[in-house]
Amino acid sequence: xxxLTKKQKEAKAKLDQSRTYNVSEASVLVKEITNANFDASxxxxxxxxxxxxxxNQMVRGVVTLPHGTGKDIKVLALVTPDKExxxxxxxxxxxxxxxxxxxxxxxxTDVDVIITMPSVMGKLGPLGRVLGxxxxxPNPKTGTVTMDVAKAVTEVKAGKIDFKVDKTGIVHASVGKxxxxxxxxxxxxxxxxxxxxxxxxxxxxxxxxxxMFMSSTMxxxxxxxxxxxxx
Numbered sequence: 001x002x003x004l005t006k007k008q009k010e011a012k013a014k015l016d017q018s019r020t021y022n023v024s025e026a027s028v029l030v031k032e033i034t035n036a037n038f039d040a041s042x043x044x045x046x047x048x049x050x051x052x053x054x055x056n057q058m059v060r061g062v063v064t065l066p067h068g069t070g071k072d073i074k075v076l077a078l079v080t081p082d083k084e085x086x087x088x089x090x091x092x093x094x095x096x097x098x099x100x101x102x103x104x105x106x107x108x109t110d111v112d113v114i115i116t117m118p119s120v121m122g123k124l125g126p127l128g129r130v131l132g133x134x135x136x137x138p139n140p141k142t143g144t145v146t147m148d149v150a151k152a153v154t155e156v157k158a159g160k161i162d163f164k165v166d167k168t169g170i171v172h173a174s175v176g177k178x179x180x181x182x183x184x185x186x187x188x189x190x191x192x193x194x195x196x197x198x199x200x201x202x203x204x205x206x207x208x209x210x211x212m213f214m215s216s217t218m219x220x221x222x223x224x225x226x227x228x229x230x231x
Contacts, residue, residue: 015220026214026222027185031178036218040178042185046171047210056203060164062142063195067184068159070177075153078116083149090153109134115144115152178216
């Protein structure tokens with residue numbers, strides 16, 4: 001069994017694992033128990049009482065975090081020539097079409113989000129094996145397939161994220177960085193939770209939010225109070 005470092009012991013001592021914390025408390029605590037020498041991400045994991053294998057219980061959505069994620073999101077805009085200037089002005093990191101389709105076909109996926117137009121989706125179909133497993137395939141439901149390319153790019157750059165329940169019923173999302181003020185982490189987390197509550201499937205029975213945890217890249221997990229109400 002690996003031995004804990006002095007900093008890890010100090011962090012563990014600050015965390016009472018016999019209790020749950022509300023979002024405000026967890027947002028303060030996650031900063032105190034993180035000892036990484038870099039600006040670690042703050043992540044939230046929510047276990048939902050749904051069966052993702054059933055289409056009517058799938059939980060997927062988008063949310064714009066009021067304070068962004070703190071990450072420099074790399075955006076690729078796969079657009080026709082008449083939309084290139086619009087995408088570039090909005091802040092897309094990479095703009096074009098065929099040259100990037102060829103790069104993706106060769107295995108290049110050094111981006112976080114791909115935004116495209118309905119007329120281009122047919123060209124992306126054959127690249128599903130590359131983009132799908134990496135969560136990069138554009139989807140109208142997440143606003144990444146649209147004619148309003150500038151708006152889509154701007155929203156993603158400002159902190160719009162998409163999330164999807166995994167096969168075990170858990171939603172994972174980044175809600176900021178440890179360098180954020182605790183209030184910003186709290187407000188981002190509450191925005192995510194509120195959206196999850198709005199997306200509760202009618203077919204979901206029993207307890208919807210089973211458990212919630214907050215952690216940073218290098219910290220223990222903090223269990224948060226989970227109720228079927230917005231916290």
